[in-house]
Amino acid sequence: MIEVEGLTKRYGAKLAVDRLTFRVRPGIVTGFLGPNGAGKSTTMRMMLGLDRPTAGDVRIDGRRYENLQDPLKYIGALLDAKGVHGGRSAFHHLLCLAQSNGIPKSRVHEVLHAVGLTAVARRKAKGFSLGMGQRLGIAGALLGDPRILMFDEPVNGLDPEGIHWIRNLMKSLAAQGRTVFVSSHLMSEMALTADHLVVIGQGRLLADTSMADFIQHNSHSYVRIRTPQPERLLDVLDEAGIKAFRAGGGTLEVDGGKAERIGELAAEHRIVLHELSPQQASLEEAFMRLTAGSVEYHAQGGTPPTGWKKG
Amino acid sequence: MATTQVVRSEWTKIRSVASTVWTLSLAAVVTVALGMLISLLSRNEWDSMSTRDQLFFDPTYTSFAGMSLGQLAMIVFGVLVVSNEYSTGMIRTSLAAVPQRGTFLFGKIAVATGLAFAVGLATSFLAFFVGQTTLGEHSASIGDEGVLRAVIGGGLYMTLIAVFSMAVATMLRGPMLSLGILMPFFFLISGILAAVSATEKIGRFLPDQAGNKIMQVVPPVDDDTPYGPWGGLGIMVLWVVAALLGAYAVIKKRDA
Numbered sequence: 001m002i003e004v005e006g007l008t009k010r011y012g013a014k015l016a017v018d019r020l021t022f023r024v025r026p027g028i029v030t031g032f033l034g035p036n037g038a039g040k041s042t043t044m045r046m047m048l049g050l051d052r053p054t055a056g057d058v059r060i061d062g063r064r065y066e067n068l069q070d071p072l073k074y075i076g077a078l079l080d081a082k083g084v085h086g087g088r089s090a091f092h093h094l095l096c097l098a099q100s101n102g103i104p105k106s107r108v109h110e111v112l113h114a115v116g117l118t119a120v121a122r123r124k125a126k127g128f129s130l131g132m133g134q135r136l137g138i139a140g141a142l143l144g145d146p147r148i149l150m151f152d153e154p155v156n157g158l159d160p161e162g163i164h165w166i167r168n169l170m171k172s173l174a175a176q177g178r179t180v181f182v183s184s185h186l187m188s189e190m191a192l193t194a195d196h197l198v199v200i201g202q203g204r205l206l207a208d209t210s211m212a213d214f215i216q217h218n219s220h221s222y223v224r225i226r227t228p229q230p231e232r233l234l235d236v237l238d239e240a241g242i243k244a245f246r247a248g249g250g251t252l253e254v255d256g257g258k259a260e261r262i263g264e265l266a267a268e269h270r271i272v273l274h275e276l277s278p279q280q281a282s283l284e285e286a287f288m289r290l291t292a293g294s295v296e297y298h299a300q301g302g303t304p305p306t307g308w309k310k311g
Numbered sequence: 312m313a314t315t316q317v318v319r320s321e322w323t324k325i326r327s328v329a330s331t332v333w334t335l336s337l338a339a340v341v342t343v344a345l346g347m348l349i350s351l352l353s354r355n356e357w358d359s360m361s362t363r364d365q366l367f368f369d370p371t372y373t374s375f376a377g378m379s380l381g382q383l384a385m386i387v388f389g390v391l392v393v394s395n396e397y398s399t400g401m402i403r404t405s406l407a408a409v410p411q412r413g414t415f416l417f418g419k420i421a422v423a424t425g426l427a428f429a430v431g432l433a434t435s436f437l438a439f440f441v442g443q444t445t446l447g448e449h450s451a452s453i454g455d456e457g458v459l460r461a462v463i464g465g466g467l468y469m470t471l472i473a474v475f476s477m478a479v480a481t482m483l484r485g486p487m488l489s490l491g492i493l494m495p496f497f498f499l500i501s502g503i504l505a506a507v508s509a510t511e512k513i514g515r516f517l518p519d520q521a522g523n524k525i526m527q528v529v530p531p532v533d534d535d536t537p538y539g540p541w542g543g544l545g546i547m548v549l550w551v552v553a554a555l556l557g558a559y560a561v562i563k564k565r566d567a
Contacts, residue, residue, distance in 0.1 A: 045403070045567070048403075048407045048410075049406070049407070050403055050406055050407060050567040051567065052564070070313075070316075071407065071408065072407075072408055077407055079403055079404070079407070080403075083399075083400045083404035084399065084401060084404065085324075085395055085401045087328045087329055087330070088327045088328055089327065092323060092324075092327035095323050095327075096320045096321070096323040096327070097320070099316060099319040099320040099323055100316050100319075100320035100408045100409050101316065101408055101409075102316050140404065
């Protein structure tokens with residue numbers, strides 16, 4: 001269990017993390033979602049006692065991080081794959097971590113085996129591929145057999161096989177009753193692994209919800225229509241009390257699943273339709289709408305307009 | 312026991328990177344070889360030296376002449392032990408494993424200091440014996456008054472240089488910045504201050520000049536240094552302690 005209470009971090013005038021309060025519970029994978037620059041990594045560093053909070057508090061199983069005796073036995077973290085001295089072998093990297101927390105040497109061999117690095121254990125880490133580096137970082141997180149695991153963007157830059165491996169690993173760790181906290185800026189990734197979601201934007205908490213609730217509330221359906229007579233159709237729909245609005249590329253969109261009714265109305269008034277298709281807004285879009293007001297750097301073109309649902 | 316764990320861990324760290332071996336062996340080789348070269352030159356030039364120079368000739372100090380250059384490798388060793396953590400991002404992994412930052416810092420420095428002392432002392436003895444053998448009839452004996460103190464002092468001097476560098480590197484983090492400040496500090500400023508009579512007296516209180524005194528057996532001509540060999544080393548220790556306190560204050564508060 002991780003408890004975050006009013007956590008705040010200020011860098012000069014910039015508020016990187018703004019009064020965050022949430023809990024990460026055991027037995028499930030909790031996704032920590034937010035656009036780049038939302039404050040995810042800063043929050044995770046504060047959870048590990050690496051950065052000092054300006055205000056607020058983090059408790060790991062009820063205790064402050066710096067008061068944990070042999071912290072690797074409580075919480076294992078993958079912060080970034082670069083937290084390794086490239087001139088040191090994978091074995092020695094893990095050995096020095098193990099020794100600092102009184103973990104036996106045999107455990108080093110176990111985790112190397114678990115992540116599939118036994119064959120390259122004596123090789124210097126700077127020769128490792130991104131995927132191997134990520135595996136080494138995960139071996140370090142697993143070293144103390146901790147009840148809590150934390151991964152910062154673990155699938156970044158990995159090949160499909162590596163992504164698959166990490167997803168399964170996180171699910172099996174949670175299934176063992178451990179607390180798993182994983183950050184990502186990709187909703188699609190979270191949808192596949194997380195049971196619970198904590199969403200932040202510009203350092204503020206935007207949502208703290210179960211994945212199922214999030215899907216139910218945010219993944220709404222709509223109907224896309226293309227017609228050579230959009231003005232007439234708009235009038236007809238308006239008369240029938242159906243609200244339609246123009247989307248880009250000469251298409252119209254109607255919220256909800258009213259495709260049959262629209263088709264019937266069009267036939268009644270002899271309006272030609274080129275397309276009439278029920279659509280499901282993706283979670284990615286729901287996430288973008290949720291964080292639209294808090295994205296730090298917009299691409300040229302600015303904020304997507306409301307009702308923007310291009311697939 | 313947390314401290315022993317950290318010491319074991321830091322020992323694994325220091326022995327598993329190549330920079331430890333090459334900086335320390337460079338320090339030893341340069342100090343001994345240059346000391347031998349200067350000793351050889353002194354012996355060959357002996358007859359052309361003035362009587363006064365001959366009278367004040369310090370064979371022990373002459374065999375340590377290589378330390379002015381060898382100490383630079385010691386500085387690099389001290390800087391890399393600490394700044395490697397920062398330049399590779401390892402510091403975050405390390406501090407997540409050992410959140411007690413004082414224990415982490417002093418465990419790391421203790422291990423590196425022990426190693427620097429072992430190498431420094433061996434280097435100092437080797438430089439002395441190689442130098443004296445080269446000097447031949449003008450040599451000093453380890454049993455002469457003050458000689459053993461000077462030789463052990465040479466090892467202490469090299470160790471303190473390394474510790475000072477570790478502390479400065481902790482405050483500055485980056486290896487380039489740390490070396491960029493330490494190298495001129497020990498190689499240039501001291502010499503510049505000593506060259507001008509007005510600043511000469513200030514220069515004497517710099518860590519390297521004060522610490523150097525421990526290696527002298529025969530005081531130079533017109534020596535008016537206000538401290539003796541151990542007083543000089545004491546001044547150097549004060550510098551090192553001040554730097555360590557600064558390092559502790561900084562690492563305690565700073566975001567990793």
